Amino acid sequence: MPTLLLIEDELSLGMIVRDSLEARGFTVLYAADGEEGYTLFREHQPDAVVADVMMPRLDGFSLAGRIRQTDPDVPIIFLTARSQTADVVRGFELGGNDYLKKPFSIDELIVRIKALLNRNRTVRPAAPDRLPIGKYQFDYPKQKLALDGKEIPMSHREAELLKRLYEQRNQVLERSAVLLDLWGDDSFFNGRSLDVFITRLRRYLKDDPQVQIVNVRGIGYKLIV
Known part of the structure; x- marks a missing residue:
């Protein structure tokens, strides 16, 4: 099964989401802030990233910007209570692939993760520079x-x-x-x-x-x- 990087500063929610994903067969790396999450990303190169937007040390948008500097393809899903159009647009600008508003169901999160992973496996023909x-x-x-x-x-x-x-x-x-x-x-x-x-x-x-x-x-x- 794929390896997921979950970054969520609300510990109780993070543990619930991690345990639920692991119960469905995913391998889950967990971090409580953006800096720790970025370190885990560089060390393990997960198949997908699920990140809260509002986090200490490094927010989810800034984390996505760093990840996209080295990896243009890994799927990134934002978890957030913020849903204003400007926030959503900024998240997509920085390379996010999906946006899930809190509160959310684990089933919906898993469906979105699998859809992104399946789409990411589709090989596009190389384009000229x-x-x-x-x-x-x-x-x-x-x-x-x-x-x-x-x-x-x-x-x-x-x-x-x-x-x-x-x-x-x-x-x-x-x-x-x-x-x-x-x-x-x-x-x-x-x-x-x-x-x-x-x-x-x-x-x-x-x-x-x-x-x-x-x-x-x-x-x-x-x-x-």
């Missing part, structure tokens, strides 16, 4: 857009979304498909987050009028190049 998008050069591994010597740094989630739009360029990228792929489900709340990311990509690409991301009503988006 630089992808041409009109006058822009999109450096996917480095998460940057370049135009006339000017570079635009991108978040992990922005780069993943633009890559999928590029792969489907001049064709419709279905909204529900990208939500399931990058956000884990196609709920209304995640849909609002996706809209924010699309708006940001349009702003990044605005200096080439031949490049557009258009809405296809009721279906999704199309990157026109």
